[in-house]
Amino acid sequence: MTCKAVLLAGASHTGKSTLATLLGRRPGWPVLSSDTMACNPGRPWPDPRPHVVECFATLSADSLETLLRHHHENVAPLVEMHLDRALQAGPVVLEGSAIRPGLTACPGGAVMIALHLAPEAQAARIAAGSELAQLSGARKAAVEGFLNRSLRDNAAVIRAASKAGTACFDAADHALSEKLRPLIARNGRPFPPGPTGSDAAPVRP
Numbered sequence: 081m082t083c084k085a086v087l088l089a090g091a092s093h094t095g096k097s098t099l100a101t102l103l104g105r106r107p108g109w110p111v112l113s114s115d116t117m118a119c120n121p122g123r124p125w126p127d128p129r130p131h132v133v134e135c136f137a138t139l140s141a142d143s144l145e146t147l148l149r150h151h152h153e154n155v156a157p158l159v160e161m162h163l164d165r166a167l168q169a170g171p172v173v174l175e176g177s178a179i180r181p182g183l184t185a186c187p188g189g190a191v192m193i194a195l196h197l198a199p200e201a202q203a204a205r206i207a208a209g210s211e212l213a214q215l216s217g218a219r220k221a222a223v224e225g226f227l228n229r230s231l232r233d234n235a236a237v238i239r240a241a242s243k244a245g246t247a248c249f250d251a252a253d254h255a256l257s258e259k260l261r262p263l264i265a266r267n268g269r270p271f272p273p274g275p276t277g278s279d280a281a282p283v284r285p
Contacts, residue, residue: 083191085167087184088175089241090195091233092123092226093205095251099195100175103260112166114159114176120151124222125210136225137218144229145236152180160185181237182244193260194241194248199231201252206230 086103088096097113104111122128124136136144155178166172167187178184179192186192197205207213210223241248249256 083189084171085163085187085190086173087163087179087186087190087192088173088195089179089181089184089192089237089246090175090177090251091202091237092177092230093202093209094195094197094234094237096175096177096195099193099251099256099260100173104173107171109171109173110166110169111173111175112162114155114162114174114178117158117162117176118151118155118178120148123210124219124226128219128222133218133222136222136229139225141225141228141232144225145232148229148233149236152178152183156180156183156185163187177233181240181246183240192246194237194246195251196234196238196241196248197251199234202231202234203227 086100088100088103090096100111100113103109121132121135124132139147159174159176159178163172163174164187166174181192181194184192206223206227210226212220212223212227215223238248240246249259253259
């Protein structure tokens with residue numbers, strides 16, 4: 081059975097968009113993002129709305145994590161609906177933080193991949209992307225709240241992937257492209273089935 085869709089799961093700043101672009105390029109598959117369907121409530125940079133800053137700057141880490149979990153549960157049917165519609169036109173690559181192992185339904189002929197990063201690497205990416213060192217006051221507190229929530233979500237993705245049996249890869253692994261080579265289209269042909277077993281990077285506890 082050939083693969084007709086690749087679903088990329090992972091927390092913020094774990095390389096989902098970059099990998100999705102790579103996987104979709106050679107076969108010419110469209111790349112979709114669940115972030116365009118719904119977000120909770122969005123990144124607190126570069127020009128965040130006041131309610132986004134307030135959310136991340138004032139809510140506790142536990143509250144932010146709970147809100148994100150409820151968001152994923154609520155948008156799962158929406159993500160699946162958009163995926164079903166997209167598949168009517170042909171194969172796709174779908175990436176986004178709202179895609180969750182064990183929660184998002186993976187249709188027949190599709191493969192789900194989860195990405196993760198070491199906490200220090202993920203934190204460094206967020207700090208650089210938000211220019212955290214240049215911020216102060218509520219804006220700095222908001223980015224720090226977002227960063228902490230993202231670190232927790234990264235750990236949650238690892239746990240969910242392990243429980244669901246979803247292949248989980250370290251996005252910083254220099255051999256990642258080689259490990260995912262079976263998923264990359266050759267000569268415009270559909271993707272073959274995804275990697276399993278020894279092809280999957282060890283899942284961090």
